[in-house]
Amino acid sequence: MSERFHERFPDYDVLDKWDSPSWNDQTRAVVNRRLHQVPDRRFLSEAEWQILEAVCERLIPQPDRRDRPVPIVPFIDEKLFKNQGDGYRFEAMPPMRDAWRRGIAAIDDEARARWGGGFRELPANQQDAVLRAIQHNDTRSAAWQGLSAKRFFSNLLLREVVSVYYAHPAAWSEIGFGGPASPRGYVRLGFDRRDSWEAEERYAR
Amino acid sequence: MPASPRAKDGRAPDVFRPGGWIPMRCRRDEDEVDFAIVGTGAGGGTLACKLAEAGFSVVALDAGPYWRPLEDFASDEYEQRKLFWLGERITGGDDPVQLGDNNSxxxxxxxxxxxxxxxxxxxxxRFKARSRLGYAVDWPIEPEEMWRYYDLTEDALKIAGPVNYPWGPPRGRYPxxxxxxxxxxxxxxxxxxxxGVKWAATPLATISAPRGKAHPCVYRGFCKFGCSTNAKQSALVTWxxxxxxxGAEIRDLAMVGRIEVGPHGKVTGLEYHREGQWRRQRAKNVVVAGYAIETPRLLLNSACPQFPDGLANGSGKVGKFFMVQSNHAVYGTFDEEIRWYKAPPSLAICEHWNYAETGKDFPGGYAFMSQGPLPIEWAGTITGQRGLWGMELRNEMAKYNHQAGLKIVGEVLPQEKNRVELAGETDEYGLRIPRxxxxxxxxxxxxxxxSIRFMSAALEAAGGRDIWSAxxxxxxxxxxxxxxxPNDSVTNADGRCWDIPNLWICDGSLFPTVAGVNPSLTIQALAWRxxxxIRELGRRGEL
Structure with a gap:
């Protein structure tokens, strides 16, 4: 699998619109918190946090911004600390906080069962193999007892990781998303039409 | 999110002015109001308006906050999760339904x-599916009557739509x-x-010209996450x-936990939680309008010695015949830039398969519409359906501006075994949560x-490649x-419970069938009816 991100919008930064009519005060307040008040660890243990960090590095690799990766784990920790659920849970799944605690422990135990080392100690390709096995319910660790590996991976872990990542302006910029658009909105709606405040694509592939 | 109620002490938020207020007539808990309504959405909001206009005293309670969209709504998917019902629910069966931001x-x-x-x-x-089309059940209301209420509701909401709608009996041009x-x-x-099938501009409840204090839709595309300009004709800014x-009173952040029953088998009011305490509102009539999960949940949670199986449940049908609509989609990649984040997500529609009777192997119908998911939703679709992650996911997401898709609202037939019931667990109010x-x-x-076969062909004919379904x-x-x-239903055609004559239901729970169209307009038309x-029954002394 390619480990390179194919940049399409190198000249576009959605934050350039910060002071434009596309952003209003409410949106600036929300995004400002996200950028500059990254939550501290309050729910996960230090060890759980670090395992989850390693998992996120595989689920959303960010080799192109090694110095300043988009933070993901802090926002998951905040959601768990506040116990903000998604409004449902699948039958035979434990409540959200339990599911995350047990899921993180089970990822680490799955790594040991397969490769004889904790998840963080494995090279990237073995980490990926562990995650892929979990995704497909093909697990060896007994730690998945009472916790569907597939459901945990798809409906909690991956869903939340991508929700946090694609809530970040850096992610909006890299996909050419217009981002916040109130009150100005958009004018040009047709094929290949672009308002001057939208991203210009450089390298389509 | 407002931590304490805003609608109280004789005033309610003015949704059209940041920090603004409008006067509101308030009742005391001990006043016996004519109608206490649980829920203020498409069903309860519409009915609160109609009953107040008819001269009844009305208190409508909602578990959620009372927003002023102009000051409370950010252009942000993550932040705006505050609009969804995020209380715990358990979902099961062979095809467990995702709740929360999906439908609540x-x-x-x-x-x-x-x-x-x-x-x-x-x-x-479709209102006579059994007698005219040979499947499911009939509604107890004549189609012509519902279509008259559609006319009224579309005009009240200033629905933006085509001059000539290509399917079904003639209807006037949209307002x-x-x-x-x-x-x-x-x-x-x-x-x-x-x-070779027709298509049309989708009739939408967002204004295409100024209306009162709201200006036309600016095509910002965050509709699913709350309209920050008030172009959307939601119940919050209309009913x-x-x-x-x-003259109605709205009580926000008021979670109703129980409907009370008096010694003569009629309801006498309800218990609700607001500002940290349980309170009791007396009422001559109670209307439940909490939608298809919270409505049966409240009826079941209100079980009492007289009605040990829950209120209005003599038929045993409360919570039964739960339905969703299938929402399958196809997506593809296009050479052109589509930039589907702009404008309301479903601007174009095809209702061919709601009206055609040949070329199909199923009894119901479906509509399909164009799509415009924002990044978090789109990432959720790609990961949830295709299991992508890693750099593969980031690179796939980078094609965002070249994607387009078609998605159905498909009729799911009523089955008694599909249901809402109470789980053993309780929520923060001590109320049993739904399963x-x-x-x-x-x-x-x-x-x-x-639908997947048909839409895939359509997308391919439109120039799409790498087509996949979700x-x-x-x-x-x-x-x-x-x-x-009363043997096989919970209410009569007026939403009046068979078992308890002063208990009413007014929301999508009433639907015997859901057809292949989005339900909100039908819920509002039904609530108006x-x-x-109720006004007519009151005039006749039959309440």
Whole structure:
């Protein structure tokens, strides 16, 4: 699998619109918190946090911004600390906080069962193999007892990781998303039409 | 989120002015009001307005906050999760339904605060599915009557739509002109024209011209996450202020836990939690309008010695015949830039398969519409359906501006085994939480498979490549079906419970069938009709 991100919008930064009519005060307040008040660890243990960090590095690799990766784990920790659920849970799944605690422990135990080392100690390709096995319910660790590996991976872990990542302006910029658009909105709606405040694509592939 | 209620002490938020207020007549808990309504969405909001206009004293309670969209709504998917019903629910069955942001709102205005404004009519025959089309059950209301209420509701909400709608019996032109088409909608148009079926601009509850204090839709595309300009004609900016103007009281952040029953088997009021304490509102009539999960949950949680199986449940049908709509989709990549984040997500529609009777192998119908998911939703679709992650996911996401898709609202047939019941666990109020059980039937599967074949062909004809399909559900229905007999339904055609004459239901729970169209317009038309019926019954002394 390619480990390179194919940049399409190198000249576009959605934050350039910060002071434009596309952003209003409410949106600036929300995004400002996200950028500059990254939550501290309050729910996960230090060890759980670090395992989850390693998992996120595989689920959303960010080799192109090694110095300043988009933070993901802090926002998951905040959601768990506040116990903000998604409004449902699948039958035979434990409540959200339990599911995350047990899921993180089970990822680490799955790594040991397969490769004889904790998840963080494995090279990237073995980490990926562990995650892929979990995704497909093909697990060896007994730690998945009472916790569907597939459901945990798809409906909690991956869903939340991508929700946090694609809530970040850096992610909006890299996909050419217009981002916040109130009150100005958009004018040009047709094929290949672009308002001057939208991203210009450089390298389509 | 407001931590404490805003609608109190003689005033309610003015949704059209940041920090503004409007006067509101307030009642005391010990006043016996004519109607206490639980829920203020498409059903409860509309009915509160109609009953207040008829001169009844009305208190409508909602578990959610009372927003002022101009000051409370950010252009942000993550932040705006605050609009959804995020209380714990358990989901099971062979095809467990994703709840939360998929179909459940928690605001004054209910799910209309986050709905995508698609305002469609049932094909008339669908109200008589059993007698005219040979499947499911009939509604206890004549199609012509529902279509008269559609006329009224579309005008009240200034629905923006085409001059000539291409399917079904003639209807007048829509009150406001149709919206300009975006590229995502033009993809649908291309596909339909290539396959020889009609298409149209989707009738939408977002204004295309100024109305009162709201200016036209600016095409910012965050409709599912709350309209920050008030172009969206949600209950929050229409029925609710109109209801207050007519004398109704709205109570926000008021979670109703129990309906009380008096010694003569009639309801006497309800218990609700607000500002940290349980309170009791006396009422001559109670209306439950919490949608297809919370409505049966409240009826079941109100079980008492006189009604040990829950209120209005003599038939045993409370919570039964739970329905969703299939929401399957196809997506593809296009050479052109589509930029589907712009404008309301479903600007173009094809209702061909709601009206055609040949070329299909299933009894119900479906509509399909163009799509415009924002990044978090799109990432959720790609990961949930295709299992992508890693750099592969980031690179796939980078094609965002070249994607287009078509998605159905498909009719799911009523099955008694699909249901809402109470789980053993309780929530923070000490109320038992709901358990939702859902499995598709064989006819439902035929419908969505047909739709995937048809839409894939349409997308390919429109120039799409790398086409793939996704499954999902949308909307809720059933669980307190209305009918013609107390043996197999919970209420009569007026939403009046067979077992308790001063207990009413007014929301999508009443639907005996859901058809292949988004439910909000039908819920509002039905609520308007129920309001008129109550006024008439009151005039005759039959309340």
């Amino acid at each position: 709102g928690q605001s004054v205005g209910g799910s209309t605060v986050h709905f995508q404004m698609v305002s469609l009519r049932f094909r008339p025959d 406001y002109r149709q919206h300009e088409m975006n590229a995502a909608g033009l993809i649908l148009a291309r596909g339909c024209e290539a396959l 609710i202020p109109w209801a207050i103007e007519a 939702v059980v859902f499995s598709y039937g064989e006819e439902d599967r035929k419908l969505y498979r047909h 499954e999902d559900t949308a909307h809720l229905g059933g669980t307190c079906r209305m009918g013609s007999s 129920i309001g008129d019926r």
